[in-house]
Amino acid sequence: MSKIISLISGIIFGVGLAISNMINPAKVLGFLNFFDQWDPSLIFVMIGAILISAPFFFLFRNKSKPLFAETFSIPKIENIDSKLIVGSSLFGVGWGLVGFCPGPAIASLALANEYAIFFLISMFGGFFLTRLINYK
Amino acid sequence: MNIINFTPLSAFVGGITIGLAVVVFFIGNGRLAGISSITDNFLTSKEGRGDNFLFLVGLVVGSIIFSFSTTNEIPFLITNSLPLIIAGGLLVGIGTKVASGCTSGHGICGIARLSLRSVIATVLFMVTAILTVAIMGIK
Numbered sequence: 222m223s224k225i226i227s228l229i230s231g232i233i234f235g236v237g238l239a240i241s242n243m244i245n246p247a248k249v250l251g252f253l254n255f256f257d258q259w260d261p262s263l264i265f266v267m268i269g270a271i272l273i274s275a276p277f278f279f280l281f282r283n284k285s286k287p288l289f290a291e292t293f294s295i296p297k298i299e300n301i302d303s304k305l306i307v308g309s310s311l312f313g314v315g316w317g318l319v320g321f322c323p324g325p326a327i328a329s330l331a332l333a334n335e336y337a338i339f340f341l342i343s344m345f346g347g348f349f350l351t352r353l354i355n356y357k
Numbered sequence: 358m359n360i361i362n363f364t365p366l367s368a369f370v371g372g373i374t375i376g377l378a379v380v381v382f383f384i385g386n387g388r389l390a391g392i393s394s395i396t397d398n399f400l401t402s403k404e405g406r407g408d409n410f411l412f413l414v415g416l417v418v419g420s421i422i423f424s425f426s427t428t429n430e431i432p433f434l435i436t437n438s439l440p441l442i443i444a445g446g447l448l449v450g451i452g453t454k455v456a457s458g459c460t461s462g463h464g465i466c467g468i469a470r471l472s473l474r475s476v477i478a479t480v481l482f483m484v485t486a487i488l489t490v491a492i493m494g495i496k
Contacts, residue, residue, distance in 0.1 A: 226385035227408040231415020232422065234378035234390060234461075239423035239431055241371020242364070247434035251362050253490040258361045262368035267464060269372020274379040275469040287387030294388050296457065298474070305478055308456025309463070313482035315448025317489025318441050322460040323453060324392040326446075327413055329433065331420035336435045340446040347450015348397045 222289040238328045241266045246320030253317050315347075379466055382412070391462020392416070393453035436495075452482070 242248045243266055251260030287293055316322050321329075321340050329337040382390045386408065399409035424431050436442060453459040456478055458467060463482075467475020489495070 223386050224407055224411055226381060228411040228415045228418075230378045230382035230385070230390060231412035232378075232419040233381060233415075234375055234392075234412075235416040235419020235421075236423050237371045237374030237376075237378060237419075238416070239371075239420045240374055241368045242432055243368075243371065244420060244431065245433045246436070248362075248432065250490060250495060253486045254495075255487045256358060256491045259358050260362040260364075261360065262362070262364050265365045265368035266372035266375065267468070269369045269374075270376035270379060270465045271372075271469045273373050273376025274383070274465065275471075277380045277384060278466075278470045281384060287384055289385050290387045292387060295470075296389075298457075299472070301474060301477055304455050305457075305474055306481060308452045308454070309478040309481040310452070310485045311448050312452025312456060312459060313485030314489045315445045315450075315452055316460075316482060317486035317495065318448065318493065319436060319445035320495075321435070321445065322392075322449060323396055324416065324459070324461050326449075327392065327396060328416040328420045330417045331424065332431065332433055334433065334435060336437055336439075336442055339439065339442045340435070340449075343443045343446025344450040345396075345400060347447040347452075348400060348454050349450075350447070351451050351454040352401065 226289055234324065235328045235331075237266075237270075238325055244325045244328050244332075246325070248320075249316075249322075249325070250320035253320065375461075375465065376469075379461075379469070383466075389462060389466040391458050391466055393449075393459040394457065394462055397454055441495075456482075 238244045252263035319340060326341050326344060379390045382388055395409045395412055399406060463475040463478040
């Protein structure tokens with residue numbers, strides 16, 4: 222059952238990225254182009270997603286297990302460390318260079334765009350490189 | 358600053374849809390729909406690989422389903438500069454791995470869970486992304 226839930230969650234997420242057009246790097250760059258010609262749409266994506274999910278995180282905070290798995294796998298760390306600061310800042314620079322973050326980059330495989338695929342391969346390279354220097 | 362191309366309705370509906378996916382994954386499997394972590398775990402860990410794979414397949418299938426439901430093509434425009442693509446991909450990979458999260462993990466799930474870590478991460482990557490676009494003149 223957990224496999225079906227995973228697939229369904231992914232599908233719903235992918236539909237959401239397509240509806241909001243966040244799958245489109247040009248749309249995302251429009252949001253990031255804050256000082257010139259600004260497209261605030263992404264804010265509304267985040268507000269919609271947070272409005273729906275926050276009550277459920279709250280309601281389930283004391284439940285011992287989810288419906289179809291043995292345990293909740295939620296990160297326990299709460300400290301603000303240099304990894305969080307450096308990592309998020311670097312991620313932002315990469316996001317601003319192309320307008321792609323991981324979700325849309327994967328979802329855009331649906332469009333079979335060669336540059337999107339080059340981006341994905343580079344992103345995988347970034348994961349491996351980080352593992353290699355054991356920064357995490 | 359001028360406001361252009363603003364599509365609040367489709368953005369909000371898309372956001373609600375994404376929120377639903379986060380809810381289903383959380384109450385069903387007890388997991389956060391943070392896509393950088395799901396992708397990295399799929400690539401490097403045997404644990405839960407089937408679930409991670411199916412979630413990622415779902416992302417692609419969801420986009421295809423939406424494209425069939427509309428008569429217009431999904432608008433999509435990406436730079437054709439390979440140096441930008443490679444630098445961007447590497448930085449997104451390194452940054453999200455080091456920070457343990459991206460737009461979905463920190464920006465949506467983390468904020469919805471009222472995690473201070475995620476609020477700080479989101480402010481930081483928004484600021485550096487906006488500065489990058491401003492400095493590089495990327496459009």
